[in-house]
């Protein structure tokens with residue numbers, strides 16, 4: 001199981017990635033626009049050794065390949081996200097022929113995920129909440145993808161994406177998903193459990209009343 005941070009916010013990346021052993025950072029053009037980021041600065045903001053997923057813009061196969069190579073030159077450990085459109089799948093296949101691993105994004109069905117893996121994608125990103133918005137079960141789709149990959153020993157990692165609430169994240173983690181990528185709001189809710197903070201305050205307060213100190217003095 002792996003956690004990724006779904007963000008292009010430099011400050012959040014700095015605060016969360018190393019501190020909480022996050023595997024890497026995922027982004028897409030919308031996230032970059034929303035966070036007012038720049039691709040080169042984003043590439044520089046991700047700690048060395050962590051994976052950065054950057055997405056292409058074009059939907060023409062040759063341009064996707066060109067953009068992929070440019071994005072990969074920005075730093076070590078860039079994996080390029082390519083929407084699994086007809087041209088995107090072609091690009092994924094051609095890049096794999098050159099030995100380049102990619103992530104097939106905008107995955108909405110098991111069949112599409114299998115096709116992406118068949119074309120050589122090293123990762124797929126099912127869009128959990130966007131599937132739910134289509135009145136289907138996004139959690140179920142992501143878990144079915146994971147199940148079929150495992151059963152058929154398909155060498156493609158599932159990074160579930162597009163979450164709206166913690167319940168979606170929990171169901172996938174319990175269900176054995178390879179990885180989730182979570183935006184800063186949900187990430188903060190996982191890390192900053194109010195009950196844990198309150199319990200910790202109670203411990204300190206009890207100790208302070210007993211010793212007059214809010215820390216161990218051994």
Ligand code: E4P
Pocket residue numbers: 006026027028030105125127129130161162163181
């Ligand atoms: C991953 O990086 C995906 O692009 C992202 O999680 C999609 O999220 P959204 O559906 O909230 O745009």
